[in-house]
Amino acid sequence: MEFLDQIRSFPEQIMSRNFFHIDRDFNNIVISGMGGSGIVGRIFSELYGMCPVQVVSDYEIPHYVNAKTLFIAISYSGNTEETLATVKQAREKGAQIKVITSGGELSKLGYETVKVPSGMQPRNALGYMLSPLLNSLMKIEQSEIDGAHEVLQTIERESSKLKQMAEEICSVGLVPWIVGYEPYVSTAYRWKTQFNENGKILAINSTIPELNHNETMPLKLSYGRERFYFISLGNPSLERTGKRLRITSDLTGIKFNNVKEYGSTMLQKVLSMIHSGDYISYYVAKIRGLDPMDVSLIEELKSRLS
Ligand code: F6R
16 A cells, blocks of 8 residues: 555544453553553553553563563564564563564564554554554544544545645755654654654654743753754643743743644544644655655664674
8 A cells, every 4th residue: 555545544544443351350441552552551551541551562561560460462464573572571460461563573472462554654654553452441432433524534635734834844954853742642653653753853842831841941952953844733731821821931931833723522632633644754754855755774773683
């Protein structure tokens, strides 16, 4: 499938009805995954508030994991060594283990597995990998998902502003600096990684209110501040955070290029913002004459490690 078609399939992906069974009670959730698979856990953890959720993007799981942990391993390829290492540890600790993958080693371990369609870039399969989490752990009405599907279909039609932003970024080679806040903290990180993998440009993400306790000083006084392109995502859910954003802009002289959110529920807004990030990073690649699909250095690194 062409890269743009993979992006375009996102609205359909979130309609998938895959889910896993919860066999026994749990009091915390640990989600293990790297890169385009790990981001699924981060997005979910910001939407879900029923118990602590920790996302592990490394080789080791936390000490507290035990039989009362719901451990979800997500790896699109099913062959990511960090994720496979964590599953082994979770098994030793007696955790309840579930798997989301398109195949590979992870699909052969005998755990309840949600199989997602293969042949895509992991980062473009976010909807397929997020759906089982939403369906199994959050009581989301079908009408909300239908609404999200509709909202997501409008993003491409309205993407001329995103294209223009991509042009502004590329025209003098700026580094995007994405400012997130609830409910877009993980989404800001997703944007950063999409600029990295699709656009092949460096990017930074940070968060309000934390930014007001450190980065606010260099935003006004650092050398090189003119090399960044500041992006703020939608409207903060807290009125206080919006006020912080405005005052930060006043004090530092930084202009935040705001990206509009779509939808009426938090889930819809978050999904819409994720999808806008997919398009803008795609446009960056195209403007630079690069292939958004290409992750050859990442693949080369994986093969040299094996
Ligand atoms: C590639 C991508 C990467 C991978 C990561 C982990 O599109 O997004 O960030 O997701 O290298 O691989 P998987 O997802 O196969 O576990």
